[in-house]
Amino acid sequence: MVYTLSELARLAGAKLRGRGDREIEGVAPLARAGAREIAYCASSRYRSQLPDSGAGALIVTAEDGEGLDRDLLICTDPRVAFARVAAALCPEPPVVAGRHETAVIDEGAQIDASAYVGAHAVVEAGAQIGRGASIGAGAFVGAGARIGAHTRIEPRVVVMHDCIIGEHCVISPGAVIGGEGFGYVREADGRWLKVPQLGRVVIGDYVDVGANTAIDRGALGDTTIANGVKLDNLIQIAHNVKVGENTAMAGCVGVAGSAVIGSRCLIAGGAGIMGHITVGDDVEVTAMSFLKGSVEGPGRFSSSLPATNADVWAKNVGRFRHIDELARRLRRAERAIKQLLSGGKP
């Protein structure tokens, strides 16, 4: 797509400085951008690269743009402005309606005429594929599942029976939506009796699910992912979990069964969320932390330990194993000092 710099300024909510009629047709990093591309300065650290960038235009803060003799979009947050500009310049390719001849589509499935079903995809009976949606190569959409309008199901995704995915979602390759929840009761002899997993996964609109992420179906009720949620790769969402609107989780997060997570939460990579707890709105959990109990929001929670020299670490860990003893010894020392200070002698 080609836009003039004036048009991009409007789209980005930025102030134009320079030639508004300059044509821009792509985005690139500062170091590689050419005359018909726009680049952005993510941080003042990169300010020195601005004069020499080959970019046709630059997105900068007022401060970084000071004295710069270039065509500029000036704004308070160049990253946000860049995201808007890039979305306009590099739109997703339009969905071409049709069904690949190798797709296996049950007669009882309802596929909108504007949707696309790719090579070797399988769509079972009663499934519904919405307007402008696309089902990637080799993806599986089980019986009775519903895929909303303009949602993109990427290659090799599995959506099990009766699960619902809203509109404008992206489900990345290898994700599994609606696998059986991990529900068992233990018999006296140690064997596990499976509890039938009869619920669904219900996903709202504008939800992204990362590659090889797994979201289990509910046991009796549903597992629900609200509008605007963004899930990165290799995340585990167990049965009956509820995730609130616009919450984002980074890679490798695990959420145990029946946890209820609020809106606008930020769960950083590798964090674990205990089952059956409630997490308030606007809660942040730092990377590799373990949220074990319910918390109210807003708030930022952590239990992560940053790595240090392994020998020093080993010594500290050794002490940690005796920290309870350390505390008791300190208590005794304090008592002795009190006695001494009061002039007492044994």
Next chain:
Amino acid sequence: MVYTLSELARLAGAKLRGRGDREIEGVAPLARAGAREIAYCASSRYRSQLPDSGAGALIVTAEDGEGLDRDLLICTDPRVAFARVAAALCPEPPVVAGRHETAVIDEGAQIDASAYVGAHAVVEAGAQIGRGASIGAGAFVGAGARIGAHTRIEPRVVVMHDCIIGEHCVISPGAVIGGEGFGYVREADGRWLKVPQLGRVVIGDYVDVGANTAIDRGALGDTTIANGVKLDNLIQIAHNVKVGENTAMAGCVGVAGSAVIGSRCLIAGGAGIMGHITVGDDVEVTAMSFLKGSVEGPGRFSSSLPATNADVWAKNVGRFRHIDELARRLRRAERAIKQLLSGGKP
């Protein structure tokens, strides 16, 4: 399926109170159950919901059922009773024998006449598919692999060559059974020389494997998963691991190579098990913990840290980095106190 309440009482090992001829045909949560459905009370916390539930019958403890004018199944553990009742009322749909016309089945594969092979599935030479087993859409069963009777291989599962899966197993979507183990030796120049991974994965009966879980084949011997083991989603089982009967692992657990894990262990979500260690029977490992050395069972092991306010946490972590110094200072203080108490002066 339809059962009378008397029949369900017998199946559940529960005591019937009320109309034994009442017909029940499904299960539902307390709040949504209708007259032909049965619900259960998971905890006395939900006791107040019992009188108003629309359920045709309720599964309760004697205590929770006291004074309740409803048709009841009374038992000591409603969750177990419910699991039995639900398994009877909501059986898995029967496997319909046949082969989808798009399945690619090698002439040298042996597929039992009662088994099902789904759309776009691939079954290679020498593979065996047992009585009543089903191979899901797009699943891959490699050369010489064996799938036992009544085992369900779900869509997009990969079972690599020569691996063996027992009877009555469920392998969830995206799971990979028998990928190559991670075995290398390092050359002097830093390059890695691959050690051929010549073993198999051998899985017993009644084993469940979760979505996108990976179980690597052994290097020389086999990776073995004993009868009744339940593995949740996104678990990594490295080469040559042995997992004992009825052990259960929750999501995101990682087990490193050659670890030997006993029977009836419970490994909670996100835990890591070190390689080459031995874990006794009936060992529990708490969520997000790291079992680094061999342990005997029974026993419960933990190294998880619950998240707290991030600022408080940061302060404690700072102290932790100096805990060794703290311990030394305490030792010095104790010596000084001893000296003072004995009347000594410097």
Next chain:
Amino acid sequence: MVYTLSELARLAGAKLRGRGDREIEGVAPLARAGAREIAYCASSRYRSQLPDSGAGALIVTAEDGEGLDRDLLICTDPRVAFARVAAALCPEPPVVAGRHETAVIDEGAQIDASAYVGAHAVVEAGAQIGRGASIGAGAFVGAGARIGAHTRIEPRVVVMHDCIIGEHCVISPGAVIGGEGFGYVREADGRWLKVPQLGRVVIGDYVDVGANTAIDRGALGDTTIANGVKLDNLIQIAHNVKVGENTAMAGCVGVAGSAVIGSRCLIAGGAGIMGHITVGDDVEVTAMSFLKGSVEGPGRFSSSLPATNADVWAKNVGRFRHIDELARRLRRAERAIKQLLSGGKP
């Protein structure tokens, strides 16, 4: 393959002791090896098994081989010698050129005549498959992607558009190469605006990628994996990460966006690497550790806590939450002692 013991000695760089013309055609563990197989002694712990092994030949250290009346390959590191011998005796089966009739290959794809494309695989327009490469059953190679010579793409792998994989690589089942990076900016109302992910994944030669591992494409630049890197299963590599030559990562590692990791690093299982940090060459990170800041190499870094008895652990964790207070109390005690020692009284 059949080799004489002399030939194997040469291949392994080991010293032959015994019958050089003995024929060997396979490898096996000490306890199961037969007369035409070779076994190795991984550690002096297994020395007692050597005399009774049925193996035709044994790979041992000089020390373990002392006084042993067997046909031997003597070397300093039996594991390395075994890897070389096993690679020769058990080579990967050769790739049989061809295209399965069910493969969907775009006319605009370039497939070398010596390459193989398996059942239900999909190769899109502009993709290139090199000499002797193989594309497994059900794998997906997106538009413009390039697969180098002799690289093996295993079943159900997804390689998204424009990504590049070098020569002699192995991509294990279920891996996803080139999924969209997790890039968003937050609008004032909490909604997430997607940042287009326009980069690629560029993988060098001799790289192995484990089952269900996910490597995201770059945002503007590329995500790059250098020659000789070995990645185990269920690893998450976020957008714009750089991994240096011959670095190895074990299962369940997560690397956040834009991290730059050096050469010959060893990242053990379950470790997390923070985004936007730089990790020097020859850095080791221990299992389950969290590398939060940049580090220079060489060096070994850890933040892992080994699990102990859960009750003892709980007590220590309780103390840890008050370690800051503990440190303050110690400081006060030290001051009081100093005062006492100097003869002062309150």
